[in-house]
Amino acid sequence: MKRIDKETNIQTLRKISNLFKTTYWEVDELLAMVMDAAKDIVGVKNGSLLLVQDEKNYKLQFYQASGKNMGQLKDIDLPPGVGISGHVAKTGESIISNNVAKDPRWYQGVSEKMRIPVQSMASFPLIIDKKVIGVVQFLDKVDGSVFSEENIEILKNFSNLMAKFFQVSQNRKLLGEEFGRLKEQYLLRYTIVGESKAIRKCIDMAEKVADSKAAVLLNGESGTGKELFAHLIHDRGERQNNPFVSVSCGALPASILERELFGHEKGAFTGADSQKIGLFEAADTGTLFLDEIGELPLDMQVKLLRVIQEESFIRLGGTETIKVDVRLITATNRDLEKEVREGNFRQDLYYRINVIKITLPSLREKLEDIPDLLTFFIKKHSPKNQPVKNPGKGLVSHLMSYSWPGNIRELENSVERAIVLTDEDELLPEAFPFETSQAPIELNVGSTLKEASDSFRHTFISNTLKSTGGNRTKAAHILDVQRSYLSRLIKELGIK
Numbered sequence: 001m002k003r004i005d006k007e008t009n010i011q012t013l014r015k016i017s018n019l020f021k022t023t024y025w026e027v028d029e030l031l032a033m034v035m036d037a038a039k040d041i042v043g044v045k046n047g048s049l050l051l052v053q054d055e056k057n058y059k060l061q062f063y064q065a066s067g068k069n070m071g072q073l074k075d076i077d078l079p080p081g082v083g084i085s086g087h088v089a090k091t092g093e094s095i096i097s098n099n100v101a102k103d104p105r106w107y108q109g110v111s112e113k114m115r116i117p118v119q120s121m122a123s124f125p126l127i128i129d130k131k132v133i134g135v136v137q138f139l140d141k142v143d144g145s146v147f148s149e150e151n152i153e154i155l156k157n158f159s160n161l162m163a164k165f166f167q168v169s170q171n172r173k174l175l176g177e178e179f180g181r182l183k184e185q186y187l188l189r190y191t192i193v194g195e196s197k198a199i200r201k202c203i204d205m206a207e208k209v210a211d212s213k214a215a216v217l218l219n220g221e222s223g224t225g226k227e228l229f230a231h232l233i234h235d236r237g238e239r240q241n242n243p244f245v246s247v248s249c250g251a252l253p254a255s256i257l258e259r260e261l262f263g264h265e266k267g268a269f270t271g272a273d274s275q276k277i278g279l280f281e282a283a284d285t286g287t288l289f290l291d292e293i294g295e296l297p298l299d300m301q302v303k304l305l306r307v308i309q310e311e312s313f314i315r316l317g318g319t320e321t322i323k324v325d326v327r328l329i330t331a332t333n334r335d336l337e338k339e340v341r342e343g344n345f346r347q348d349l350y351y352r353i354n355v356i357k358i359t360l361p362s363l364r365e366k367l368e369d370i371p372d373l374l375t376f377f378i379k380k381h382s383p384k385n386q387p388v389k390n391p392g393k394g395l396v397s398h399l400m401s402y403s404w405p406g407n408i409r410e411l412e413n414s415v416e417r418a419i420v421l422t423d424e425d426e427l428l429p430e431a432f433p434f435e436t437s438q439a440p441i442e443l444n445v446g447s448t449l450k451e452a453s454d455s456f457r458h459t460f461i462s463n464t465l466k467s468t469g470g471n472r473t474k475a476a477h478i479l480d481v482q483r484s485y486l487s488r489l490i491k492e493l494g495i496k
Contacts, residue, residue, distance in 0.1 A: 049134060
């Protein structure tokens with residue numbers, strides 16, 4: 001089983017691993033690299049590290065900082081024991097403030113001197129031997145959202161790791177193991193699993209186009225892993241250490257989506273109390289992933305086309321033209337050619353985003369990957385400090401007999417549910433009940449994976465053709481495949 005891992009700042013992570021073997025005086029570089037890795041994984045604008053200078057009054061001094069203009073922080077005096085970071089140093093407890101302007105603990109002195117507006121802050125103590133030695137803080141999400149529970153957990157773990165870096169000369173082995181676990185835990189979700197010909201073709205294509213700036217359109221049913229491939233293309237290319245920014249075009253109303261993509265100036269509309277950069281600007285020199293591009297309203301399609309053509313835009317309420325260098329990757333589960341014919345999607349935009357098209361196979365088209373996927377998801381969702389459950393007899397055949405309309409996402413959810421509900425050491429077919437409307441097709445135990453896959457396709461396509469009275473055009477529409485591809489399958493499988 002081969003895995004393609006999403007490694008945010010791949011070169012950075014490798015360098016961090018190598019630095020475990022070096023002397024303690026390189027800890028400063030190590031700390032800066034880990035802070036940058038944490039920022040990129042969560043999508044944070046700025047980060048800084050403060051060390052306790054006086055244990056009696058918890059006076060803090062800026063030690064390291066990143067982000068625009070953050071290098072000036074070392075010249076700013078921070079009164080002892082004040083501000084959110086001062087409270088963290090005193091209490092040894094983390095503080096997450098998603099509205100610092102209304103937080104009475106917020107010390108405005110730094111923000112005023114730096115002239116950098118701050119909306120939210122996640123601040124964590126650096127603790128060694130039950131003693132607070134410093135505070136690490138992360139300011140504002142790139143996309144303007146608040147810190148989620150997942151973000152907080154990730155940053156907390158990185159903060160704990162940074163505290164231990166101060167003891168790197170004494171605990172090098174422990175640090176290496178902890179970093180490895182951290183890397184495995186938070187990069188696991190960006191793994192592509194499978195060795196089928198269908199998925200290998202897609203992986204090879206993604207890696208081939210990674211270094212190009214050409215726009216890529218990822219097409220496939222929901223749950224086939226389009227975002228994973230967007231990350232793969234980004235991580236295998238020259239932009240791997242630059243921002244990866246994503247947004248779902250179908251999740252936001254057009255008016256809000258426009259502000260998210262292009263940003264706005266202060267006073268551009270009611271409630272615009274400060275300037276906000278858009279996702280295009282945030283993704284400059286990196287990659288912008290537009291998911292569900294087929295859901296984009298026509299008026300927004302015009303604006304997106306203009307940005308793609310001119311590589312520049314103007315913030316809402318602004319007059320300044322902002323140039324950007326962005327690699328665009330889009331994804332959809334719709335037939336955009338059909339949408340163009342029906343007038344729902346602009347033809348000129350379609351040609352712009354469809355320079356390179358990668359069509360991801362549905363799970364029913366690569367059933368031979370189910371054993372690897374099953375093993376991977378069992379490991380991923382098994383509780384810590386508990387034995388990993390084994391696939392029981394007949395489970396793989398049972399799973400391969402199902403059509404999986406929800407694709408890999410449905411399989412993963414099914415495995416996670418089965419692990420939670422199963423007390424035994426093995427996962428049996430009974431832990432994966434199928435709806436009667438999606439009853440499994442019987443397969444002979446002992447068949448090879450290819451034989452089982454061909455048997456499933458033969459029966460599934462035959463049943464679909466029967467339901468359409470033999471009409472291949474209708475059957476292709478139901479199966480969401482091209483009619484020519486369906487005809488080829490009918491011939492290959494010997495369907496009468």
